[in-house]
Structures are given as C-alpha cells and as structure tokens.
Amino acid sequence: MSDPRIAGASVTQFGKHPERTGRDLFAEAGLEALSQAGIDPEDAEALYYGNFMGELAEHQGHQGPLMAEAIGLDVPATRVEAACASAGTAVREAVKTIRNGEAEVVVVGGAERMTNIGTAAATDALAIAADDLYEVRAGMTFPGAYALMARSYFDQYGGSHEDLAHIAVKNHEHALVNEHAQIQQEITVEDAIEAPTIADPLGLYDSCPITDGAAAAVLTTEAYAEEHDLDAPVAITGTGQGGDNLALQDRPHLAQTPAADKAAEEAYGDAGVGPDDVDFAEVHDCFTIAEVFAIESLGFYERGEGIAAARDGETTRDGDRPINLSGGLKAKGHPVGATGVAQLATVTWLLDGSHPRADAVPDSTVGVAHNAGGTVASTTVHVMEVQE
Amino acid sequence: MTESAQDGEYDAWLDSIESDDGYYLECSNGHGWLPPRRVCPRCHDQDLARVDLPESGEIASYTTITVPTPQFEDDAPYVTAIADFGPVSVTGLVRGVDPDDVAIGDVVGLDVGERVTTGERVVVFRPR
Ligand SMILES: [Zn+2]
Numbered sequence A: 001m002s003d004p005r006i007a008g009a010s011v012t013q014f015g016k017h018p019e020r021t022g023r024d025l026f027a028e029a030g031l032e033a034l035s036q037a038g039i040d041p042e043d044a045e046a047l048y049y050g051n052f053m054g055e056l057a058e059h060q061g062h063q064g065p066l067m068a069e070a071i072g073l074d075v076p077a078t079r080v081e082a083a084c085a086s087a088g089t090a091v092r093e094a095v096k097t098i099r100n101g102e103a104e105v106v107v108v109g110g111a112e113r114m115t116n117i118g119t120a121a122a123t124d125a126l127a128i129a130a131d132d133l134y135e136v137r138a139g140m141t142f143p144g145a146y147a148l149m150a151r152s153y154f155d156q157y158g159g160s161h162e163d164l165a166h167i168a169v170k171n172h173e174h175a176l177v178n179e180h181a182q183i184q185q186e187i188t189v190e191d192a193i194e195a196p197t198i199a200d201p202l203g204l205y206d207s208c209p210i211t212d213g214a215a216a217a218v219l220t221t222e223a224y225a226e227e228h229d230l231d232a233p234v235a236i237t238g239t240g241q242g243g244d245n246l247a248l249q250d251r252p253h254l255a256q257t258p259a260a261d262k263a264a265e266e267a268y269g270d271a272g273v274g275p276d277d278v279d280f281a282e283v284h285d286c287f288t289i290a291e292v293f294a295i296e297s298l299g300f301y302e303r304g305e306g307i308a309a310a311r312d313g314e315t316t317r318d319g320d321r322p323i324n325l326s327g328g329l330k331a332k333g334h335p336v337g338a339t340g341v342a343q344l345a346t347v348t349w350l351l352d353g354s355h356p357r358a359d360a361v362p363d364s365t366v367g368v369a370h371n372a373g374g375t376v377a378s379t380t381v382h383v384m385e386v387q388e
Numbered sequence B: 001m002t003e004s005a006q007d008g009e010y011d012a013w014l015d016s017i018e019s020d021d022g023y024y025l026e027c028s029n030g031h032g033w034l035p036p037r038r039v040c041p042r043c044h045d046q047d048l049a050r051v052d053l054p055e056s057g058e059i060a061s062y063t064t065i066t067v068p069t070p071q072f073e074d075d076a077p078y079v080t081a082i083a084d085f086g087p088v089s090v091t092g093l094v095r096g097v098d099p100d101d102v103a104i105g106d107v108v109g110l111d112v113g114e115r116v117t118t119g120e121r122v123v124v125f126r127p128r
Helices: A022-037 A054-058 A063-070 A086-099 A115-127 A142-157 A161-175 A189-194 A222-227 A258-271 A288-297 A328-332 A336-352 B008-018
Strands: A005-011 A046-050 A077-080 A105-112 A197-199 A213-220 A234-243 A280-282 A366-373 A378-386 B023-026 B049-052 B056-065 B078-085 B088-094 B107-114 B121-127
Touching: A005 A022, A005 A222, A005 A234, A005 A336, A022 A054, A022 A063, A022 A105, A022 A213, A046 A063, A046 A086, A046 A336, A054 A115, A063 A077, A077 A086, A086 A105, A086 A213, A086 A234, A086 A336, A086 A366, A086 A378, A105 A336, A115 A142, A142 A197, A142 A288, A142 B056, A142 B078, A161 A189, A161 A288, A161 A328, A197 B056, A213 A336, A234 A258, A234 A336, A258 A288, A258 A366, A258 A378, A280 A336, A288 A328, A288 A366, A336 A366, A336 A378, B008 B107, B008 B121, B056 B088, B078 B107, B088 B107
Parallel strands: A046 A077, A046 A105, A280 A366, B088 B121
Antiparallel strands: A005 A213, A105 A213, A234 A378, A366 A378, B023 B049, B056 B078, B056 B107, B078 B088, B107 B121
C-alpha cells in the first residue's frame, strides 16, 4: 500500500465570478494542477470531483464526465456530494483508489458556482444541506443552524461573540498575503462585533462569503513519482470520515461535532500520529464557531477550551498551532464543492514551503485538513506529511 | 399553497399536532424520533410505537434569523428554535413572545402555524 503523493495542486482565484461557468473554473484549476505535476494526461486513470449545488446554480447534474472533458481526460469520472465536505470526500475516494492499487494517477478536485444566483437563492441552496422536513421548513438557514450551535456552546461552556470576533480577525489577517483569497482586508474585533447580524449571535463577519471557485490536485503513487522523477515530497498518510444524524434536533449535543471526532480519530490512527504531532491545520470555518468545533474535535483543545484559542494568540500565525493560515473559509472564500481540495492544496504548499504563509511554520512536517458538510453531519480529516 | 402531494407521515404528523394529538415514535429502548422513521438509528430496533408527545417542552437553543431563504422572506426576522420534548427534540418558529425575551429553558407548547411568505404550514412554539 502506497500513501498517495501530491504531484500538483492548483486553486483559482476565489471570489465573485458570476459570469464564469463551473466548467471553466474547474478547467483552469485542473489544467494547472496537471501541468504542475508534469504528468502525461494519458496516465490519469480517474477523476473524483466535488460539487454541491450544481443542479440549482447551473441546472447541471452529472458533472463528473463534464469536468473530465473540461480538463481533457477520458477517464471514469465521479461526482462526489457531501454538502460542504464534497471535495474532502472526493479526496478520500482518490486516496482509496491509489492505495488499493486501482490507479497510479488520480485527479481530484471540485468547483462551485454560487454568486450567479444571488444571495437569496444561494442561501436557499445552502439550506438544502439540512433536513428539509424538520429544519428547512422551520425557517432554518445554514447560518441559522450554526447560530443555534453557537448559542448552545456559549450556554454549556461559556464564551462570547467577542471571542468569535477574534477568530474572524485572525483569519482575515492570515489571508492578507494569499493572492487566491476572496477577501484581503484587515478587520478589527470592533468591526466584527458591530457588523450586521445574520442569525444572532452570528453576524456578517462570523460568516464565510458566497464564493465562486475551483481547486484540483493530482495524486500519484510513490513508485510512479520516483519513476518519473516528480517533485512530490508531500504524502497523504491518513484519511478519516465520520457521520452524524442529519438534523441537529436528532443529536444528543448541539455544541459538539462527533462526526469530526470520529474522522480525526480514524485519520490519526491511519497515519500513526496524534494531535500533538500536528504543526498546523486548515479547518472548516464556514462560521467562526465552526473553527472552535473543529479544533476541539481535532484534539488540539479540550471541550469548551477552543473558544479562547484565537483570542489567546495560540492559533494565530505566531502561535504554537496556527489554524487556517490561508485565511480559512472566512477570508479565503468557500466555493462549497471546491473547499476540501483547496485545503489539500494549502496544506501541501505550507509543507513544501511554497505558500506565502509558509514562514509561519518553517520545518513543519505534519499538517491536517478538516472539511465539514452541513452542520457537521459529514466530515473528512486528512493527515499530510513530508516524506524523505 | 401549491397543489401538490402530501409528504406522507410528515403531513400526518402536522395534522396530529393541529388536532392536539401530537405524537412521536419510540423504539423499545426508549429512543424517540419524529416520523417518518422505520428504524431506530441508535439501536436498529424496527419496532417503533406511537407515543403521545409531552404537552410542553423546553427551548434548547434559538436564533433570530434576519437573512432568510426566499420562502421566509416576509417572515423575517423570526426566531427559529430547537425545543426539547423529552425523548425527542423539535425545530420550529417561536411565536407569541418578543424575540428579545426568548431564553434557553423557556417552556413552550407545540402548535402549527402558517408561513407569512407562502401560507404553508410550519411548526410553531408558543410560551406556556
Ligand atoms: Zn433505539
């Protein structure tokens, strides 16, 4: 069994590109990843592609073959859908395909077109990641669901909107040098607290923006990389996935994310590492409170302790365990079906030193990517390590 | 309201709330669920019995939503909450109380109301 090497990775500029089709966005990322990998496209054997709202945003289902065609591949192509964890789940399929010897070269990616349909329709499209009968029909929105979780967290463990503001401030600061980021703008704690409310206690700056964008990566075996003299020092050494009841009302806890606990435990076990070995992580901060859930589920903090991590400077780029050096979903943007592969690309670049924030984690050897779907009813965690 | 097929047991469940005959489904190990449900996802039991819902529940969490989906455009701002009714929790709109006065632990009863925007039925909590 060979842990897949990342031979190339690419993301488009994340932001508002209402006039660009999903296929064009993915073609840009996919062609660049293939070119960077230096792999003959004829050698690619499969595509796993993440996308969530293609039917609603572009009236386009069956996107797997469409996207393979867009990057010039004639391979079995599968769209993977797990709400906002679609691309992370696609990565997991790609890892399994390489590990079980079915393929030597696999392309993994994702794309989402969201801004063309406007905020109201995008809010509606995102809401369908929740339970339609019991949540959407009770007025639940995606921010609304996280607001319920945030209020429950404050009630059980303490914490405040000001603590959450520090997470937003940190992620905005991290994104300042990320040329792919949707938002490159410094904000203050006051800005975040005073921003308009979306679903209290969450305001505009607690929420990731609505984003168009794509990401792609080329995975290969260690043997193929050696044989073709590829520069691919980073491997995916651990993969994990966890699930939970779809509806919040059916879960024992509103302030914990057991699907992420399970994914993290599996990925750590698979890689043979623990939370203390991890140098940095890219986590799914679709809302500021989601970053708190993520760093607790990843075992970096005890329950109830994650809320203060950004405020205390522990997860900033100068801290002991930087979180979301890319700017996270909060500032980098969240083209839903692309996010998991964008995280994979970021972790790769931070480990190989080519990311503009790599100086925050020099000599790091272990990075983690955490990708969550819906209100964390789906989660993937991937451990990535620099290989000799 | 558009003319469309009923959503089976979900609409039947709303009917039961409307006629003060609300119920949930309980497996033989006491795990509660709302319909439709054929199996308890916690213990795999398929022997689910219909049990009367408690008359009142407690707000477990709530939020005032100011940016709604289009189907709730004219309802906003509104309070969505999850309320704990013993073995089951239910998600619904809180009505009959000032949004600023809603708090975790508030005791509420279950009702069915209408969405302002579309006139469709919606689960509603009212203070008890
Ligand atoms: Zn049961």
